[in-house]
């Protein structure tokens with residue numbers, strides 16, 4: 001059974017959804033149960049709920065005052081006040097009291113003069129049924145309160161109880177068996193995080209998918225994680241499809257590897273309806289039918305699993321529960337940079353969004369389906385259609401929102417060079433308890449200048465050294481942002497240097513050592529301030545870039561360079577002290593450099609920027625920056641131009 005499975009016929013998302021939902025349209029029927037109305041919040045009615053009693057169940061006073069027979073008061077006016085006898089023509093009532101017999105209106109106490117214990121005076125006539133809540137005004141016994149398939153909410157509970165419906169018949173929650181598979185997986189409940197061995201992976205998908213099932217109104221039972229063994233996994237799927245489960249999910253093993261059994265197992269036990277959909281992430285999904293139970297082979301990568309939940313599992317649960325699928329709101333956005341896409345696949349690109357002027361800027365996040373943070377950091381999803389090779393910067397496209405519009409309006413968009421203090425800044429802004437958040441995307445200093453020129457960001461972080469004057473950023477602004485009025489605010493001074501393995505085994509002491517035989521370097525991308533700095537040193541020292549082994553290999557952030565050194569992909573990389581410290585690397589200082597924020601003049605006086613400046617100038621923020629090590633904050637917050 002270890003044959004490598006070749007994809008059946010790839011289907012488009014639309015085709016796959018139709019096959020999947022229509023195949024089970026008549027087959028999936030949830031059982032019913034009768035439960036207390038209070039427990040039914042979040043559940044779906046299996047039959048209509050009819051009121052058993054009326055409410056109000058008598059005529060009730062709607063105001064504090066006197067109950068009267070309206071006809072008795074006709075003719076009363078300011079010029080013709082009328083006296084009423086208490087206990088005969090007028091009866092004191094409070095809001096909610098039942099009206100005394102033979103009365104049909106209430107006069108508010110403010111409009112009543114008390115003459116003595118037995119007499120009250122009025123100056124306006126009462127209109128029949130004024131300030132009275134009549135019998136059955138809200139609910140009439142036998143009326144239908146809610147139809148079949150109604151989702152009970154806390155407010156619906158109010159109507160049910162008021163109508164005397166203390167129990168309701170609801171659909172049983174769809175019960176889903178979730179089977180994680182993969183010999184490399186480790187149960188997080190059984191280890192300390194630091195004990196995780198290299199190559200082992202924490203089993204997270206079942207928990208994420210399980211909680212998504214709960215959110216959709218289902219229940220989940222987690223099978224213990226199974227090794228990649230055809231027979232063991234088949235047995236679990238068979239059990240799920242013959243016991244009283246409404247759906248079975250096999251996590252991982254969906255693609256083409258020698259250990260990827262899901263499609264074969266479904267084929268062996270039932271029918272594979274779809275294997276392979278032209279979406280990315282989520283491509284290798286398996287949709288099948290075993291014993292009339294929907295079975296999904298959910299791809300192992302965390303983001304692929306979430307996408308498959310959104311596209312196929314949630315729709316099936318909603319179908320079972322008779323609920324419409326929740327649709328995400330959509331808005332038009334513009335990419336801040338080029339987003340290439342594979343022809344023939346519908347790519348779902350996670351993006352950060354922020355309103356800049358009258359446009360919403362969309363910055364793509366890393367696309368790897370293994371990166372869960374590319375989903376948690378995303379504000380929206382852009383779908384690039386199958387027949388499209390990608391998007392140009394500024395090309396308008398629809399994005400599905402993962403957050404509220406308000407959040408997007410209140411996001412400061414930072415595009416440019418990466419610095420760890422931006423993370424602290426983002427946290428400091430959020431922890432003010434206000435509404436403002438910072439989203440930063442790391443495209444290097446020059447990338448930030450370009451985004452600013454196109455009006456796609458509020459902030460560009462930059463540390464571009466003018467090698468002739470020794471000054472930072474200003475000459476670059478003059479050259480690249482000519483005609484774009486901007487302000488420059490100093491953020492931090494920081495140590496740049498060479499990150500090397502702990503103990504510095506290759507004894508790298510300076511930039512000159514990078515050209516030595518046996519030293520492998522990892523560079524930063526062209527256009528990054530760090531690259532400019534390195535090139536400056538190389539030319540000053542007369543070292544040819546071509547003489548450095550690895551000069552052509554680059555990474556986009558300080559942390560990525562640090563990780564390359566930690567993983568021994570390289571012996572040295574240029575970056576900031578904080579990144580070296582974070583990964584416990586040694587650090588050889590080269591220079592203290594200046595890192596500033598460029599901000600468009602047009603928004604410099606805005607409330608958002610005022611909050612930003614107040615935050616970076618605060619002692620609390622500077623203290624946190626200093627604690628990172630390798631930073632100097634003496635001039636933090638100074639406006640330079």
Ligand SMILES: Nc1nc2c(c(=O)[nH]1)N[C@H]1C(S)=C(S)[C@@H](COP(=O)(O)OP(=O)(O)OC[C@H]3O[C@@H](n4cnc5c(N)ncnc54)[C@H](O)[C@@H]3O)O[C@H]1N2
Pocket residue numbers: 180181182184185201202203204205206251252253254255256257260281282283284298299300301302304369370
């Ligand atoms: N030759 C090909 N290889 C792959 C293809 C392909 O078309 N041809 N497709 C790729 C795509 S796209 C995806 S998505 C993955 C799907 O792989 P599987 O569903 O077979 O899953 P695995 O390979 O076992 O795992 C992938 C990845 O995810 C981790 N994982 C698995 N389960 C969990 C879990 N429960 N919690 C957390 N993480 C999990 C696993 O360790 C792997 O790192 O295949 C590509 N390959």
Ligand code: MOO
Pocket residue numbers: 279280281282283284299301303304369370
């Ligand atoms: O389809 Mo895979 O899910 O692209 O990563």
